Amino acid sequence: MNKQLQEDLSSLEKIMQLVSRQGLDYLKQIEERHTSVNHEAVPGGRLPEKGLGTIETLQQFNSRLEPLMVAASGPRYWGFVTGGTTPAAIAGDWLTTVYDQNTQTITGDGDISAAIELETVRLLLELLELPDEFLGGFVTGATMSNFTCLAVARQWLGQQDGADIAKEGITQPLPVLTATPHSSSVKSLALLGFGSNHIISVKTMEGNREAMDMSDLETKILQLNGRPFILISSAGTVNTVDFDDFTAIAALKKKYQFWWHIDAAFGGFAILSDAHKQLLQGWEQADSITVDGHKWLNVPYENAVFFIKRRHRLLQVSTFQNSNAPYLGDPLEQFNYLNLLPENSRRLKALPAWFTLNAYGREGYRYIIENSIQLARNFEAFIESCPQLQLLAPVRLNTVCFSLAGAAGDAGKVAAFLSALNKTGEVFMTQTQYKGQAGIRAAFVNFRTTEKDIERVKTSVLRLLTAGT
Ligand SMILES: *Cc1c(COP(=O)(O)O)cnc(C)c1O
Numbered sequence: 001m002n003k004q005l006q007e008d009l010s011s012l013e014k015i016m017q018l019v020s021r022q023g024l025d026y027l028k029q030i031e032e033r034h035t036s037v038n039h040e041a042v043p044g045g046r047l048p049e050k051g052l053g054t055i056e057t058l059q060q061f062n063s064r065l066e067p068l069m070v071a072a073s074g075p076r077y078w079g080f081v082t083g084g085t086t087p088a089a090i091a092g093d094w095l096t097t098v099y100d101q102n103t104q105t106i107t108g109d110g111d112i113s114a115a116i117e118l119e120t121v122r123l124l125l126e127l128l129e130l131p132d133e134f135l136g137g138f139v140t141g142a143t144m145s146n147f148t149c150l151a152v153a154r155q156w157l158g159q160q161d162g163a164d165i166a167k168e169g170i171t172q173p174l175p176v177l178t179a180t181p182h183s184s185s186v187k188s189l190a191l192l193g194f195g196s197n198h199i200i201s202v203k204t205m206e207g208n209r210e211a212m213d214m215s216d217l218e219t220k221i222l223q224l225n226g227r228p229f230i231l232i233s234s235a236g237t238v239n240t241v242d243f244d245d246f247t248a249i250a251a252l253k254k255k256y257q258f259w260w261h262i263d264a265a266f267g268g269f270a271i272l273s274d275a276h277k278q279l280l281q282g283w284e285q286a287d288s289i290t291v292d293g294h295k296w297l298n299v300p301y302e303n304a305v306f307f308i309k310r311r312h313r314l315l316q317v318s319t320f321q322n323s324n325a326p327y328l329g330d331p332l333e334q335f336n337y338l339n340l341l342p343e344n345s346r347r348l349k350a351l352p353a354w355f356t357l358n359a360y361g362r363e364g365y366r367y368i369i370e371n372s373i374q375l376a377r378n379f380e381a382f383i384e385s386c387p388q389l390q391l392l393a394p395v396r397l398n399t400v401c402f403s404l405a406g407a408a409g410d411a412g413k414v415a416a417f418l419s420a421l422n423k424t425g426e427v428f429m430t431q432t433q434y435k436g437q438a439g440i441r442a443a444f445v446n447f448r449t450t451e452k453d454i455e456r457v458k459t460s461v462l463r464l465l466t467a468g469t
Pocket residue numbers: 081140141142143144182184185236237238263264265266292304
């Protein structure tokens with residue numbers, strides 16, 4: 001064996017202890033760690049001819065790269081929709097690497113870790129109060145979940161015209177209707193050959209809403225003259241967390257033929273809040289649903305789930321089958337994830353979710369969701385009380401979308417304020433565009449965040465505003 005590999009194998013205990021110690025030290029100081037760094041130090045290492053061994057490599061990492069890490073899973077990282085990492089999820093994630101399964105099948109001679117994935121999918125369905133009619137699987141993020149669901153939707157749409165799109169490709173524009181899709185759905189449509197220019201845009205409701213106007217939806221459907229279509233709906237838009245009307249969409253399913261997809265990347269977790277669960281009423285009737293793990297479930301990146309109705313299993317297999325490899329078996333006979341989603345080889349992505357769901361249960365997750373919603377409310381109250389700031393939309397769930405009072409038309413000014421705020425390293429938020437206005441978003445999804453963090457951020461914001469930045 002190569003000398004460095006041999007030495008590392010014999011020092012495995014020391015390596016694991018060092019890494020575990022370092023992980024612990026980091027997590028213990030995560031509340032104080034900066035949410036931003038100065039990016040002047042661009043990494044530029046060279047490949048060593050003779051390896052350094054893990055311990056020396058760890059020292060290299062610590063001296064050059066570790067300082068670039070920001071507290072992205074810390075309590076005041078409110079940019080995008082960034083979840084934290086629960087202790088159980090970290091444990092599951094570390095063990096995923098240690099056991100290093102290649103998760104495909106539930107039968108056969110070797111690895112049957114897909115059984116753990118299927119069990120985790122059932123736990124999640126229970127948490128989200130969704131029926132067992134959904135087949136689920138883990139992918140890298142909601143982007144890939146949207147991609148997976150829309151790929152099967154595409155196959156369904158082809159089938160309505162007697163075509164097998166997986167085999168024949170797209171030969172004519174295919175109708176996709178949506179109002180406020182997440183950018184990743186648009187990207188998925190581009191990747192899947194729909195062409196993002198062919199999206200049929202449905203109007204949003206009047207009155208500062210991002211949800212679909214149902215009467216415009218029906219007008220657009222009638223214009224299709226009976227052609228089947230795909231409908232992409234939102235359970236939580238990113239700017240203002242608006243929800244489409246799922247009861248009304250479910251009613252349309254009785255009148256028209258369409259594939260109904262819901263992007264519920266984070267909004268699906270609203271089911272855990274008694275005051276908000278009605279937002280999801282009827283969602284179980286969708287054909288496919290996207291849910292993220294690395295957001296409100298608080299598991300590390302890369303983690304998301306797709307749910308697709310089992311009755312579409314044949315379409316799913318014809319979309320993703322890897323059947324040109326005969327040793328992999330008949331895709332219709334054997335359950336094998338590689339015939340059901342984009343990747344072939346995959347890590348046991350479900351394990352962090354399995355750990356965290358078992359460790360905290362429904363009660364733990366109810367706490368996380370209700371706490372995030374409450375914190376968003378508190379931050380909203382602060383924005384409202386501060387004359388130099390203005391809300392761009394009412395807080396509907398866990399995200400506050402706001403701007404500088406009277407300056408929402410001045411993107412440069414808003415950007416300069418946000419940049420100065422982020423540079424404090426106390427908090428991280430992201431900029432957005434909402435109905436032509438320059439806005440700032442604060443999204444609450446991390447279990448670690450408390451009222452104390454809101455107070456700290458208020459202080460930083462007020463200090464900047466008085467300094468007149
Ligand atoms: C975050 C998000 C996505 C994309 O998710 P990734 O996990 O970043 O791939 C899609 N849809 C919605 C509604 C989101 O919030």
